Amino acid sequence: MNTKSQLLCAWCGIAFLVLFTIGWVFLARFLPPPSPALSANEVAAIYQQNTGAIRFGLMLAMIAGGLTAPWVAVIANQMKRIEGDSPVLTYTMLVAGAAGILVLVLPVMAWTVAAFRPDRDPELIMLLNDFGWIFFVMTFSPFFVQNMVIGLAIFADKSDAPVFPRWLGYFNIWVAILLVPGGLITFFKTGPFAWDGIIAFWLPLVIFFGWFLVMFQVLLKNIKQQALAA
Amino acid sequence: MSQTKNHVPGEVGIWVFILGDMLVFGLFFLVFVYYRGLDVELYRQSQAALNQHYGAFNTLLLLASSWFVVMAVENARAASGKQAAKLFSLALLCGAGFGAVKFIEYSEKLAAGITITSNDFFMYYYIFTGLHLLHVVIGMGVLTFLIIKARSPQFQASDMVLVESGASFWHLVDLLWIILFPLLYLMK
Numbered sequence: 511m512n513t514k515s516q517l518l519c520a521w522c523g524i525a526f527l528v529l530f531t532i533g534w535v536f537l538a539r540f541l542p543p544p545s546p547a548l549s550a551n552e553v554a555a556i557y558q559q560n561t562g563a564i565r566f567g568l569m570l571a572m573i574a575g576g577l578t579a580p581w582v583a584v585i586a587n588q589m590k591r592i593e594g595d596s597p598v599l600t601y602t603m604l605v606a607g608a609a610g611i612l613v614l615v616l617p618v619m620a621w622t623v624a625a626f627r628p629d630r631d632p633e634l635i636m637l638l639n640d641f642g643w644i645f646f647v648m649t650f651s652p653f654f655v656q657n658m659v660i661g662l663a664i665f666a667d668k669s670d671a672p673v674f675p676r677w678l679g680y681f682n683i684w685v686a687i688l689l690v691p692g693g694l695i696t697f698f699k700t701g702p703f704a705w706d707g708i709i710a711f712w713l714p715l716v717i718f719f720g721w722f723l724v725m726f727q728v729l730l731k732n733i734k735q736q737a738l739a740a
Numbered sequence: 741m742s743q744t745k746n747h748v749p750g751e752v753g754i755w756v757f758i759l760g761d762m763l764v765f766g767l768f769f770l771v772f773v774y775y776r777g778l779d780v781e782l783y784r785q786s787q788a789a790l791n792q793h794y795g796a797f798n799t800l801l802l803l804a805s806s807w808f809v810v811m812a813v814e815n816a817r818a819a820s821g822k823q824a825a826k827l828f829s830l831a832l833l834c835g836a837g838f839g840a841v842k843f844i845e846y847s848e849k850l851a852a853g854i855t856i857t858s859n860d861f862f863m864y865y866y867i868f869t870g871l872h873l874l875h876v877v878i879g880m881g882v883l884t885f886l887i888i889k890a891r892s893p894q895f896q897a898s899d900m901v902l903v904e905s906g907a908s909f910w911h912l913v914d915l916l917w918i919i920l921f922p923l924l925y926l927m928k
Contacts, residue, residue: 675753676751676752676753677752677753679753680753680754680756680760681756681757681760683757684756684760684761688764694867697856697857701775701860701863702775703863708767708771709767709768709771713764713767
């Protein structure tokens with residue numbers, strides 16, 4: 511039993527949260543997000559005033575993104591215990607999770623490009639800033655699919671000793687649905703459905719982070735039980 | 741089926757979803773009330789364009805449907821699956837009626853040039869009622885599933901967990917509307 515590798519992978523999820531928070535929240539200070547209603551000059555000023563911290567913070571956030579790969583793998587490994595030798599939902603989760611890494615890393619790179627030459631035309635800074643934020647907040651589809659199939663796999667578990675508790679299935683489907691409002695940001699520059707709004711941004715963000723913590727608890731329990739049973 | 745004092749309807753997991761959903765709609769309602777407070781006049785004027793009769797009729801439809809669901813669960817518990825299926829079908833019919841009224845209502849608004857971008861009030865109106873309508877559609881899928889279950893000759897006591905879970909979800913659909921209706925159509 512590869513208990514140690516599994517534990518390492520699970521802890522990568524927590525490492526992602528910590529590193530991303532340090533880089534993206536505390537150094538780059540991207541939380542709360544800049545309003546989409548800001549003018550080009552106001553946006554450019556953000557990148558001009560905090561250039562060094564933004565560059566370094568985003569570098570950490572980029573590194574954090576890769577840590578979600580082992581995290582996705584350990585979830586897939588546990589899902590495969592449910593599905594056995596025809597693990598289609600597990601494969602779907604893996605593919606969606608792999609795409610999810612890009613959804614985390616690509617916006618970070620767009621913001622990095624903006625911070626690379628902060629004295630360029632403010633309109634161009636705004637374009638890159640828009641690209642980063644819209645990519646980051648709106649792209650719910652891979653995460654939606656990821657959470658949905660985790661939920662479906664849990665419901666499909668008919669064994670006497672299910673791998674995951676059933677409430678976790680409902681939880682994952684709830685999380686999947688709550689990521690969807692991000693899709694609305696394309697229509698709004700202010701209010702709750704804008705990219706800095708409570709429903710389109712804060713709610714999915716808190717729930718996405720919370721999902722890591724909940725899954726982590728259950729994964730640890732599963733891995734330990736697996737080790738004991740072996 | 742245990743009928744103890746501490747009986748939780750359906751499987752416990754469904755309540756993670758139901759309470760989670762209520763939490764989110766609760767947040768929606770707070771957001772609406774907050775932004776309404778910033779521009780009460782606009783919200784009042786826009787509200788006047790809504791047809792309260794449609795809203796009230798839909799409230800009656802959902803209340804009736806919930807009552808049918810309650811009676812269906814009672815019948816299912818008494819092991820008369822056929823009767824339960826009939827009552828679930830009536831609830832399903834109410835849900836379809838709700839959808840039809842909503843369709844007419846949306847069509848009228850759109851024909852009058854009122855869309856999601858008209859103003860903030862109508863943004864909330866379309867998004868909140870749209871999300872609720874999605875719940876109605878999912879709920880109708882759940883009711884259809886329960887009808888098939890209850891009709892089957894193999895219907896037995898252990899299916900009660902499914903029946904109660906599905907019924908609880910339908911009551912959630914009803915409950916959300918009962919808050920949404922006064923908030924959008926009536927609040928002065």
